[in-house]
Amino acid sequence: DQQVKQNSPSLSVQEGRISILNCDYTNSMFDYFLWYKKYPAEGPTFLISISSIKDKNEDGRFTVFLNKSAKHLSLHIVPSQPGDSAVYFCAASLPMEYGNKLVFGAGTILRVKS
């Protein structure tokens, strides 16, 4: 039962352009969403998060959008840089009373070409 899905295994973008990574979820009880970035031989690094009460959160070049009615979130990276090349994981969490385990998608490999 894959509750968090990242349907694009990979994405290739030119340096300076926008990267858009997508994530869909099925459990309407999720109330907090996070994006992690992972380089080879390293653990996932927290990137940006959004609460279900918001529809947008921005941090520098990174913006996450949440569409609760569609159960969809996306991560926008503008402008994309070669150093952004990594695997990006979308993760979701249930409300606090159910604990805070993270449910991850399978990841999207982003390649930024210079």
Place this chain on the structure above:
Amino acid sequence: DAGVTQSPTHLIKTRGQQVTLRCSPKSGHDTVSWYQQALGQGPQFIFQYYEEEERQRGNFPDRFSGHQFPNYSSELNVNALLLGDSALYLCASSLGFRGQSSYEQYFGPGTRLTVT
């Protein structure tokens, strides 16, 4: 500021053996979660420890067990290893079991376990 550390980095075991993986949380964090990441997949939640107790558990058999020590470090034990247990095992730490800060988990580099 020390981040999450894990040991060993790599490990090769034979089917049926037992293994212990170790994790030290980020300075100031008191909650440790363990994840298994198979090749080509996202991390899957194994269990979480807070105040030396297992607070949550994912869909993993009892062969997977853990422990948290008073200094917040943690161990993951896997008994009767199967070939399918080969994976990257990630430890993540966070502050508190509930509250906003508990959502944002910081990961270590992982331990690569190979079962032959």
